[in-house]
Amino acid sequence: MTKRYGGFTAVDGIDVTIGAGECFGFLGPNGAGKTTTMRMLSCLAPRDAGRLEVLGRDPDVDPRELKRSLGVVAQETTLDLELTVRENLLVYARYFDIPRAEAARRADELLGLMALADRAGDAVDRLSGGMRRRLQIARALINRPRVVLLDEPTTGLDPQARHAVWERLRLLRAGGATLVLTTHYMDEAAQLCDRLVIMDAGRIVRTGTPAELVAREAGREVLELRVAEADLPALLAVADGHTRGHEVDGALVLLFTDDAEALHGRIRAAGVPAALQAARPGGLEDVFLRLTGRRLRD
Template sequence: MVKRYGDFTAVDGIDLDVRHGECFGFLGPNGAGKTTTMRMLACLAPRDAGELRVLGLDPAREPRALKALLGVVAQDTTLDLELSVRRNLLVYARYFDIPRAEAARRADELLALMSLSDRAGDAVERLSGGMRRRLQIARALINRPRMVLLDEPTTGLDPQARHSVWERLRLLRAAGATLVLTTHYMDEAAQLCDRLVIMDHGRIVRAGTPAELVAAEVGREVLELRVAPPEAPAVLERLGDGMRGHELDGDLLLVFGDDAEDLVGRLRGHDASVTLQAVRPAGLEDVFLRITGRRLRD
């Protein structure tokens, strides 16, 4: 699948499948093509080449039928600030021709699911950021979608609000919904995603489960060492084949491997000035930075 904007190729020939009932994630730096891909899935941007089926439908040919089966949670808050919390759900239900009585029943169920029942009559502008995000997810579920697309669902939320949103998303997945999300939070991807892809420059560069990617790319453990850059080659030579890989960022040397105790033992007695800063389990963030680099993207 390909998407171009003039001479710029935002999505450059990606190939993937999402399974029914799973949570599937897109990771990548800014400009990697994640949001553009989500827009094509949501019938908001036409593809320029390739095949695309969402729930068995072609977004280009059957957008109205597909939109009735989707729930979309955009990156930006798109709630109606002039309406109350409950009215946001009721008005949105009209777009799907849901009868008034049924819409009212679904609205009350969703407010309970998102722990917003006691705020049903409040104006949206009185809600916290976490409450607004939960309301936006609730609104996306009013049509009982078979697939929910979530573009950075917890950006800007504090840890408590993020965990609250995660718990609601787990409940949706347990009820059989298929979730597709983008996120910049590696812990979020590790917590929620059954499978994921890492995108960079419009292409998929890695795919798998979070655990598979960590095991394949960096191993089980990471040593964080402080070392003068000129001494780094000697340190790496001493570590030898005990490493799975390494990264040097200024005076911070990250060493990846499966046996941290062995790696630490190889450093004993080394003359170079090396400070062991931390030994920790490897994670998805290590994979992400190793594949896409540490340079800031705008």
């Protein structure tokens, strides 16, 4: 699947299969092509090449019918500020020709699911950021979608609000919904995603479960050392054969290994001057930075 904007290729021939009932994640730095991919999946941007099928339908050919089975949560807040919390759900239900009585029943059910029942009559501008995000997810579910597309669902939320959203997404997943999300939070991806892809410059660079990617790319542990430039070759010579690779970030050296304590012992025994910064478990963030680099993106 490919998408271009003029001479710029935003999505460069990616190939993905997402299973029914799965929580699937797209990770990548800014400009990787995640949001463009979500726009193609949600019938908002036509592709320029390749084949795309969502629930057996081509979004470019049959978008109206497909949208009936999709729930879309965009990055930006798109709630109607002039309406109350409950009215936001009722008005949105009209787009799907849901009868008024059924829409009211679904709205109350969703407000309960999202822990917003006690705020049903409040104006949206009185809600916190976390409450607005939960309301936006509730609104996307009013048509009982088979697939829910969430573009950075917890960006800007505090830890309590993020965990509240996670819990509601787990309930949706347990109920059989297919979730597709983008995120910059590695812990969010590790907590929620059954499988994920890491994208960079419009291409997929790795695919797997969070645990598979950590085991394959980073190992169980990371040894962080501060080393003078002159001592770096000696350090890497001692570590050779006992790591899954390394990174150098100024004076900081990260060694990816399955036994940080044993590796640190070898380095000390070899007499290489190196100050211990940390010995910690490997994680998805290590995988992400190894594959996409540490350079800041706009």
